[in-house]
């Protein structure tokens with residue numbers, strides 16, 4: 517057995533995928549971006565981080581895949597502190613979908629999807645097969661899309677490829693940071709519904725960031741509401757609607773104005 521600690525991918529009852537234990541993150545100038553966060557995310561759960569822009573959602577995500585280290589407390593992934601994980605090993609076990617930095621422009625769709633499998637030294641044929649299977653899974657015909665470059669795709673198609681890429685090496689944990697933020701409302705709704713089906717089939721642990729309360733309600737097992745670096749609510753979506761916290765109520769009002777997401781299915 518190598519020194520690299522292997523953790524099985526299978527869902528184990530009650531096992532935690534991610535834990536935040538008294539986690540704070542401060543900048544060198546003392547500014548606190550995240551304060552005393554405590555949170556447990558179970559295997560197979562989809563946790564939505566909801567909050568206004570600038571509230572600390574992306575910072576929370578970066579602490580999970582070790583793009584940032586906590587200045588206090590610890591973040592544990594699969595039972596081990598992120599400080600004990602080799603950052604590269606960790607990132608290969610954590611799929612990451614981001615809105616802005618997206619796909620490599622000089623790589624085809626198939627090559628983009630194959631980035632992590634290539635790092636993992638999969639055989640070329642296996643990478644191709646995996647890419648094609650994933651394109652099918654996210655609703656893109658591989659014969660039409662595998663050889664295209666990102667600039668030859670619409671925004672919605674690029675997002676689908678981004679999701680496929682994050683799933684490529686079958687990581688147990690997927691982080692999605694406003695993945696559908698740039699889409700028009702119709703496409704966004706379609707992709708949300710498809711994503712929900714995908715989520716049900718894959719049973720991955722997912723942490724999904726959004727400022728869109730409707731999106732949160734479509735996808736969440738639980739919602740964590742973040743305000744100014746603090747998690748002020750954590751619980752089932754229905755409980756968010758009943759909360760007396762002013763920020764929770766502000767989001768609940770947006771939800772009521774937008775109408776029930778039940779219509780989305």
Ligand SMILES: Nc1ncnc2c1ncn2[C@@H]1O[C@H](COP(=O)(O)OP(=O)(O)O)[C@@H](O)[C@H]1O
Nearest residue numbers: 543549567568569570571572573574575576742
């Ligand atoms: N490296 C940094 N230096 C200074 N301020 C930062 C840095 N990273 C994030 N911030 C600030 O921290 C706050 C939280 O950022 P972020 O986690 O990206 O928010 P969100 O993703 O919820 O929009 C914001 O006010 C942001 O401007």
Ligand SMILES: [Mg+2]
Nearest residue numbers: 573574575693
């Ligand atoms: Mg952000």
